[in-house]
Amino acid sequence: MKKILIKNAQLVNEGVVQQQDILIEDTLISKIGADLSHPEAYIIDAEGLHLFPGAIDDQVHFREPGLTHKEDIATGSRAAVAGGITSFMEMPNTNPQTTTHEELQKKFDIAQETAYANYSFMFGGTNDNLEEIKKIDPKTTAALKLFLGSSTGNMLVDDEKVLEQIFTHSPLLICTHCEDEETIRENLAQHIKEYGQDIPIEKHPDIRSAEACYLSSSSAIKLAKKTGARLHVFHLSTAKEMELFDNSLSLREKQITAEVCIHHLWFNDTNYGEKGTLIKWNPAVKAKADQETLFQALLDDKLDVIATDHAPHTLTEKQNSYTKAPSGGPLVQHAFQAMLEFYHQGKISLEKIVQKMAHNPAILFDIKSRGYLKEGYKADLVLIDLNKPYTVTKDNILSKCGWSPFEGTTFSSTIEKTFINGTLIYDNGIVLERGKPEQLRFDR
Template sequence: MKLKTILIKNANIVNEGAIFSGDILIEGEFIKEISESISAKSSDVHVIHAEGKYLLPGVIDDQVHFREPGLTHKGTIETESKAAISGGITSFIEMPNTNPQTTTIEKLEEKFKIASKASYANYSFMFGGTNDNLDEILKVDVTQVAGLKLFLGSSTGNMLVDDPKVLENIFKNTNLLISVHCEDETTIKANLETYISEYGEDIPIKYHPAIRSAEACYLSSSKAIELAKKTGARLHVFHLSTGKETELFSNTPLKDKKITSEVCIHHLWFTDEDYDKKGTLIKWNPAIKSKKDKDQLWEALLDDRIDVIATDHAPHTLEEKKNVYTKAPSGGPLVQHALPAMLEMYHRGKISIEKVVEKMCHNPAILFQIEKRGFIKEGYFADLVLVDLNNPFTVKKENILYKCGWSPFEGTTFKSRITHTFINGNLAFENSKFHNDKFAKRLTFNR
């Protein structure tokens, strides 16, 4: 809903480690005032009564694959960003392994042009590194692009950066934040050959974490961190999946860290015990591993060795996912259900709402230096989410918004529901209904 002035009354406002009851006045794109009580000064003010609900900053998802251009049978920027805002994600950072890949300035700007017309949520893109595009990397404007993505394992096309000299050159020469996918390809190939020799192409899915093993993850992560320390590069390690990797990170204040990490929803929710029921629907790279690994990831998240919770949203069609092991792609859709899943963990006593907001809203904004987002502050963009913690819903085919039409959470009942999502001061989603207009903006970075 496009309105000049919105007043949210009597919300439980969650921000910077505190929850307090109050009102928020939105004028244009920005939060104008936050106070215990604000009166509507004219009949033009649209008042939203939020008694009993929680008002959060919009979630910033620092890792998604929205599949456009080139893979749009799986998803598009429009379909997946629409699903995202229904789940309280107001900004996303999308990855470069589309078709064509985002490894030139020209291809990067083409994606920004698509998003400017199609996206429901605020957007930025990672620029992709290869073994031979350092000249292009050095042309990237650091105030306009989220960062640089390097695949040190599990790449598509020519995006595996496996030349040590090239890697060190990139780390030494870019001022961009470097985000990495860490799995050692040599280890994985050797493991895969072992299982193919025994089972052929139809390897039981339960062996996925043995093939894409904890050793492969740790070997790659530790090498990337060693290189970052050597060169002074700013490094962010995506989707930790093992307890051992958490030992590589510190819990010093985020603002002082040069090496940071992320964990994804699926690694906090599922374990290898779920493969029997879910099969290749929960085939991800890195693989979902043991309960012990999950418990250690939770421990590191709560003691601040892990800085960010993201989705790694990566849709595939059901037909693709139902192939035999070696042909079933890795990845799954998550943006619609990520925040409800984390709020479910709040209901289970695993995490506080304040900590959810820290890891999903505040920290991505701090880590990527995103301008005026991720917090509920006067003068900041009004990217906000109203949540009803006691309004259960069950994930079913008919309420899944992903283009691929399925979810690994199908059949799960979540206690919490997103009722309103505001994008740049506009009411974009309200009680399961979307506004026809799109209010998204390109993210900018205070660097």
């Protein structure tokens, strides 16, 4: 049984920052306290460093199977551990789509052999797989994912009767992508009529509009209230949608919860001129007022979770004209550092970052023994130097797509070490051997 003793770290956990030591034995945190010692432990002196629970990213697209020229589970999870993300939940819009239990098991099998971080997968809902949904095991599958506005073929759930049945019978938390497809189609048609296929990227938030987001989000929330379903709305992007969410209850008491992604906090529509289609996402990056309202809603606990929606495409694909350039971008490697940059700017506390990136995902998804620095919990840990600058360059990007919207950015903080289940996986810029990442288990 391996033993590691991390000494003199500033632990960030459950609303407190304090200097403590942590003893890791095998896969678990066995003891937390001051002046710990153990005769057999390998000692890491973390003087001047902060120790965080590993981030849990509830929304990534690692593109396997079927789209592995962009990313795969191995490369995506390597980038994640380099960014301090120790557990991920991957989305079902792969090829083939994860809408049957056979395809779901295939992804678990791939991850068991290739993932660098702990893993789970979401099951995809469609207009015609209700019986498959009913058979989902809540203890082994992260959630049910519904695309209520998208261009992913059969994964667009637009049959209202089926949708109500899914909300009524889902054995899992339902996670939704909310944009009204009819509104988007009308907006796109108008812009094609005016500009042809080469629509200016600055028009993206007019096409994937705030109205389209609000119509879909409000409809999903109304249905959740009608059926009693547990609903988690992904990647909120507008100020208006914040009217739909509540902060009067604790996270454990909420039936309807919400998420914001890194790119909607970091970018706004003034960045399209410089970044172009590299920051084309669905939902779109919108106005500065939306960005500012989202950030305040995060601080006020209307928004419960920070995620990445890591969705890489090749640079060649992204550099197409507006109508041909796909939406999405790689974010897992730099999400933690981006949030820490907001800390350096005085906009958010370390404790709040940990709450939204580690504690709350663990609570929301009922993840067993992760998301906290606690004795008896899995030793998913991240050591960070808050005062060591790190510049994103092509040479240190680990995502298979080979680019980042943060390229050229210098962050004030550096991810020094990442531990997965007690094993050092990432150390000072180098991803080590895989170790033994585990399938996430859920206390449901």
